Amino acid sequence: MSDVNRVWRLRKRPVGDLTDDVLSFEKEAIPTIEDGQFLVRLNYLSLDPTNRIWMSDQDQYMPPVELNAPMRGLICGTVKSSKNSDFSEGDIVSGLGVWADYQVGNPQMMNKLGDTGPMPVVDAFATFALVGPTAYFGLLDIGQPQEKETVVVSGAAGAVGSIVGQIAKIKGCHVVGIAGSEEKCDWITKDLGFDVAINYKTENVAESLAKACPNGIDVYFDNVGGSILDACLKLMNIKGRIPTCGLISGYNESEPVPGPYNYGMMLMQRVRIEGFIVTDYAPRFPEAIAELGKWMGEGKIKVRQDVHDGLENALEHLKMLFTGANKGKLIVRVEDA
Amino acid sequence: MSDVNRVWRLRKRPVGDLTDDVLSFEKEAIPTIEDGQFLVRLNYLSLDPTNRIWMSDQDQYMPPVELNAPMRGLICGTVKSSKNSDFSEGDIVSGLGVWADYQVGNPQMMNKLGDTGPMPVVDAFATFALVGPTAYFGLLDIGQPQEKETVVVSGAAGAVGSIVGQIAKIKGCHVVGIAGSEEKCDWITKDLGFDVAINYKTENVAESLAKACPNGIDVYFDNVGGSILDACLKLMNIKGRIPTCGLISGYNESEPVPGPYNYGMMLMQRVRIEGFIVTDYAPRFPEAIAELGKWMGEGKIKVRQDVHDGLENALEHLKMLFTGANKGKLIVRVEDA
Incomplete structure (x- = not known):
């Protein structure tokens, strides 16, 4: 485990097309955890149109990301250490986190992904976590x-x-x-x-x-x-x-x-x-996941991911959503789970 | 009963504010009725924003009024003669008709107003027929x-x-x-x-x-x-x-x-x-009328009508809706029921 944490921070609110100066990519210390918290190593970062909304200060469905704060994203990661009895080292979690190699997991915002069976974690995350x-x-x-x-x-x-x-x-x-x-x-x-x-x-x-x-x-x-x-x-x-x-x-x-x-x-x-x-609909996610999983198993629903390596390229890849350059669910892979 | 029928006909589709040339006011013969039909003498004409929609050929919820056809309106009238066993001379009817002293009633589009009790017919029509x-x-x-x-x-x-x-x-x-x-x-x-x-x-x-x-x-x-x-x-x-x-x-x-x-x-x-x-909601009108009637009887709902005399002034009065000059439900009275 490296002792450097790479973090994308929001530096200005975008106006018009996304530009490189809205975020900066920083090297920082890995956060320490306190009682009730756990540390998450980022495996996959989901890139979604809503990222653009959170960067802005328009009226929106949750508070926007604050200026200079780490960029918010839907993430999938592995618990590296835990002082929370509900989460253990090695658990795979997904939920709302930040664009960073390491982050303190918010138990209200993250769930264990559970056993994905024969399905690779990245596929389960890409399909079941939100889309x-x-x-x-x-x-x-x-x-x-x-x-x-x-x-x-x-x-x-x-x-x-x-x-x-x-x-x-x-x-x-x-x-x-x-x-x-x-x-x-x-x-x-x-x-x-x-x-x-x-x-x-x-x-x-x-x-x-x-x-x-x-x-x-x-x-x-x-x-x-x-x-x-x-x-x-x-x-x-x-x-x-x-x-x-x-x-x-x-x-x-x-x-x-x-x-x-x-x-x-x-x-x-x-x-x-x-x-x-x-x-x-969070309380009803299990219903959707069960149905979707069944249909995928029967070959009635196919999905494709557009997976790109490297957290350092996240902003460049996010722009693809707005030109339609991506083919399927856009995911940044940092380290396979 | 006069032998002249006064009829408003749509002559051009309005563009922008209503102008006097969109309708013309004609003197015509009173229509004759055939088996299954009945003749209605106009008592009250309701003026509504939807009249403006029907005059235009924009996409709308029923066919627009055809050019040169009588103008469509929500009317209340008295059956003057009938060759339809469901409607008798003297019945008060309301529903979709035209802006004319006399018209052939369409049994699919008109209903008997029924006993309005102590409430004047104009009030019952103004409140219960549609608004x-x-x-x-x-x-x-x-x-x-x-x-x-x-x-x-x-x-x-x-x-x-x-x-x-x-x-x-x-x-x-x-x-x-x-x-x-x-x-x-x-x-x-x-x-x-x-x-x-x-x-x-x-x-x-x-x-x-x-x-x-x-x-x-x-x-x-x-x-x-x-x-x-x-x-x-x-x-x-x-x-x-x-x-x-x-x-x-x-x-x-x-x-x-x-x-x-x-x-x-x-x-x-x-x-x-x-x-x-x-x-x-036509099949459920009785429910609304019963509730509204009860609330009106209890003084919990008050209504006001803005009643103007003379079919010849109908177009002038319709314009009031678009400047907000009317005070309450706009009604043209031709002859009290």
């Missing part, structure tokens, strides 16, 4: 898709979107995914079983959607907001649902972003738009 | 206010909003109304029992709202959209609800209207935004 339950509860609890209904998902080749579409197929829906490259469109239709894929970078989304959804849209799972949300609103069926998981198209904007121009369709078609944050 | 059920189902079914929660309503001195606020008081809520004159603000607080009124024409709505809602907003009943919606979104509590009844601030706009700039608060605060059209 799987996000897809599961957002689609099923908020979206409530019924058999034969049309489900559209944006960010469809992303970590959440790709699972949303596959769950919708399991539920017997007509599933249309919107993604940003031919490779992604091929993947979601040929490998994941989506019925139609729309490449928003090369196609007229409104026209392609109208063609792909001859019976209108019953559920639009929104990861992006912006013009794609507008195109979907135009096609919503009466009593349609728009579970809203993210609005990434606006996260890097420095000016106020207008809401959808077709907002009035929500009224005309009696649509329900509902935001959700997956941590609200 | 009362709109307030009732929108607030209770979609908004689901709980005791001690904060309910904000815009268009608070309007036909729907004034009833929404009073129902919310009956349910034990802290009720804040947003209206457009001192007279309206006085009326809703002193006569109707709202806790706070905000005059959006003279006050900074965001500041006044923050002061009036120290515990945030749990339910925002939206009649207007626009900047007031934005101000409310900023204050929504986690799991807040925004039943959406109207977006009148945008109806007279000729350019596309952006959605709320604070749309992202819906995600951060896990808010449910849901549009509704009261006619979807």
Whole structure:
């Protein structure tokens, strides 16, 4: 065990696209633990759109990261030493932590990952820690898709979107995914079983959607907001649902972003738009993990991770989320568990 | 019975503010009825924001009025002759009809008003035909206010909003109304029992709202959209609800209207935004009418009508809705029932 701790700290709030000066990468001492605490060695760091929200001081669902504090992230790590009877050396934990080699674990924010069976820890972390339950509860609890209904998902080749579409197929829906490259469109239709894929970078989304959804849209799972949300609103069926998981198209904007121009369709078609944050469902995670695990075992849900080595590259990789350069769940590997 | 029928016909689709040339007022022959039909003499015509929607060809919840067709409206009238065994001469009916002295009643679109007891027909029509059920189902079914929660309503001195606020008081809520004159603000607080009124024409709505809602907003009943919606979104509590009844601030706009700039608060605060059209609740109208009637009898709900004589003035009066010049439910009286 090295005696140097590498820590990413937030130095300024981002304005517009992420720049290198928002975070700094520091060498610091490894923290010591007190009674009730435990020390975690970082194995994997999850990179997610919400990182960008936490860096800013916009209104958000938990306090933003304070300036000069370590950057917050969803992490998976190994307990190295413990003065907390619930956590023992060698336990694999996941939850909210910071971008650092070593950190004091917060027992309120971290859970033991448990036995992952034949599944590598990185896969279990990538799918079960957050994105799987996000897809599961957002689609099923908020979206409530019924058999034969049309489900559209944006960010469809992303970590959440790709699972949303596959769950919708399991539920017997007509599933249309919107993604940003031919490779992604091929993947979601040929490998994941989506019925139609729309490449928003090369196609007229409104026209392609109208063609792909001859019976209108019953559920639009929104990861992006912006013009794609507008195109979907135009096609919503009466009593349609728009579970809203993210609005990434606006996260890097420095000016106020207008809401959808077709907002009035929500009224005309009696649509329900509902935001959700997956941590609200924490008590029900075991349900989602059990179902997702079963479907993955049956080959009905496939996932892919986009794993990159080196904590020192985390900020560079985070930027990929906003250009769509990642292919699957973006993970930084520091040291395999 | 005169042998001249006066009919308002839609001549062009409005662009921006309502102008005199969108409708024309014609003298025509009284229609004749065939088997299964009945002839209705107009008593009262309801003027509502939705009239403006029906004149346009924007996406909407029923087909727009066709060019050169009689203008559609919510009417109350008396059956003058009938070849339909369900309707007899002298029956008072209400429902969807047209802006004309005489019209063929559509049995699918009209119901008998029934015995209104000591209540004048105009009052029963004004409250029970549409606005009362709109307030009732929108607030209770979609908004689901709980005791001690904060309910904000815009268009608070309007036909729907004034009833929404009073129902919310009956349910034990802290009720804040947003209206457009001192007279309206006085009326809703002193006569109707709202806790706070905000005059959006003279006050900074965001500041006044923050002061009036120290515990945030749990339910925002939206009649207007626009900047007031934005101000409310900023204050929504986690799991807040925004039943959406109207977006009148945008109806007279000729350019596309952006959605709320604070749309992202819906995600951060896990808010449910849901549009509704009261006619979807038609099978449950008796429930609303029974409850509203009881509350009115107990003096817990007060209503006021703004009744104007003369079918020939209908278009002029409709414009009042968009400047807020009306005081209460806007009704054109042609001949008392």
